[in-house]
Amino acid sequence: MDGRLKGIGLLEALRAVADLAMPRTCVVCGRKLLLREEHICTECEIGLPLTYFAKLRENPMAAAFNSMIQSEIDSAGEDAAYEPYSYAGSLLFYSGSSSYKNIPRRLKYGRDFSEGSHFAAMLGRELASSPLFADVDAVVPVPLHRARRWRRGYNQAEVIARAVAKELHVPLNTSVLARVRKTKTQTRLHRSQRYANVKSAFMADCSTLGACRHLLLLDDVFTTGATLCACERALRAALCERFGLEEGRRIRISAATLSFVGK
């Protein structure tokens, strides 16, 4: 046996051979990965800008999400019925120009499910270790419109949600929420246009949903929270229809994403 391969297992030996044929690269900086590195090089892993939001009831993501929901309740003229505070967790925090944005991008545009699931499982473990998310009943990914999903072949939010649901030991629910209207991509829209773009794009049907206390919405990236807020409103309306106003308003709807993007 080649001396360099001594002391490594069969899988690593196979990986060493595969690396020669097609080198694996760090998702963040693009450097060639060493044998025992997976998806990310050691240096970029040490520098991961982790948020630890999931441990905190109040954090910048929860504040933005809850205030957007509240302003929708206000502008719809609904009575100020008490709805439980939405908790929010995100694995990473970065600004738009950071190379760490490649983590959700490689999943979204590069079809790298293994990479996406790796970081989603990290998010899942962080949520699972927080008492705030201990009573989550199901994980609900932000859906794509059927036409877009068909073109892309998969929904990146669902890949993340599946890995998170596994860590939380709860079911993944892809049937309650649907995107019924095609929307422009949010990336090119100004902050103020984003909610108008996604408002009433989602429909929820909770008729097959059993008793629940806490649902967790999952998406890849949180920027303004507009998409997650539109999902939350659709889900809330359907929960009230299914369980009645009083019960439907008592169910907590939280949100989690791979990354939280600052300005």
Ligand SMILES: [Zn+2]
């Ligand atoms: Zn790197």
